[in-house]
Amino acid sequence: MRKSWALAFSIVLGMAAATPAAALDPRFRDADGDLVADAPTDPKEWVDPATLIFAYTPVEDPEVYRKVWDEFLAHMTKVTGKRVIFFPVQSNAAQLEAMRAGRLHVAGFNTGSNPLAVNCAGFVPFAMMASLKDEFGYEMEIIVQADGALQKVEDIRGKTMAFTDPNSNSGFKAPSALLKAQFGLEANRDFKPAFSGKHDNSILGVANKDYDAAAIANSVMKRMVVRGAVDSAKLRSIYKSDTFPTTGYGHVYNLKPELAAKVREAFFTFKWEGTQLLKEFERSTPPAQKFLPITYQKNWAVVRDIDKAMNVSYSCK
Numbered sequence: 481m482r483k484s485w486a487l488a489f490s491i492v493l494g495m496a497a498a499t500p501a502a503a504l505d506p507r508f509r510d511a512d513g514d515l516v517a518d519a520p521t522d523p524k525e526w527v528d529p530a531t532l533i534f535a536y537t538p539v540e541d542p543e544v545y546r547k548v549w550d551e552f553l554a555h556m557t558k559v560t561g562k563r564v565i566f567f568p569v570q571s572n573a574a575q576l577e578a579m580r581a582g583r584l585h586v587a588g589f590n591t592g593s594n595p596l597a598v599n600c601a602g603f604v605p606f607a608m609m610a611s612l613k614d615e616f617g618y619e620m621e622i623i624v625q626a627d628g629a630l631q632k633v634e635d636i637r638g639k640t641m642a643f644t645d646p647n648s649n650s651g652f653k654a655p656s657a658l659l660k661a662q663f664g665l666e667a668n669r670d671f672k673p674a675f676s677g678k679h680d681n682s683i684l685g686v687a688n689k690d691y692d693a694a695a696i697a698n699s700v701m702k703r704m705v706v707r708g709a710v711d712s713a714k715l716r717s718i719y720k721s722d723t724f725p726t727t728g729y730g731h732v733y734n735l736k737p738e739l740a741a742k743v744r745e746a747f748f749t750f751k752w753e754g755t756q757l758l759k760e761f762e763r764s765t766p767p768a769q770k771f772l773p774i775t776y777q778k779n780w781a782v783v784r785d786i787d788k789a790m791n792v793s794y795s796c797k
Contacts, residue, residue: 517733542568556746592649600796605728609768617723618699620650639692655695706763
């Protein structure tokens, strides 16, 4: 079952107050108007660490992904001349706080967390995984048990619905908006919400019958199926959205400009063929086979619009 997000979104816009969501923290400046923080003009404010810290968006088992990223981080070490280490984060909040506090220099933030990372942590996204044909993105799906009684979205009424994290696009914000707009369903009034923390947990929770339904990023589910982490025969999809951008990769705004340029170079000169990164991410649909240049201003417009429709504020605490 596939419905157009554009239709749901237009309805939500009519229901929500037009409160701008995008607003950089006062400690940042955006002279060029590209919606991301500019590098400081004073060299004394640049960060030039001996060791670069890299973090990938939270997953069920960070140690699995440490190995997946090994070859890429070795390449970044060679290009930048810096030691690069993998920092396993347990939550979106921990990843955001690490960059905001200056403990994280390069990262992949999930779709929904990108606006908050940009506005509150000085994140500057510049790349996204894509196929060799420049195809990218994923869909939000609502999944249920294959042998369960739920057959359509309306059947979620009175049941337990799992979300991942309040900052997640496909794991919370988009499904919350469309459930209200298209189906008149609101958390706590029409169904019991639960937060699993990660897409992996939500997917396994439905398969193991801990949750009646869950909103997830299907790219994560597909990789888990191929990896044997979950049995696809236990799951059934009752909703599939239009395509969203996937994880955005970038660096903190105050990285020394020459070093920031080297970090970007590392992403776009990495040879994927025969690597663990390709083995893991080509399982997605479309397959992820390279890093594609992107801009936050263009590629995250739909996500910012969703946040605006939901009156999401990027206030930094």
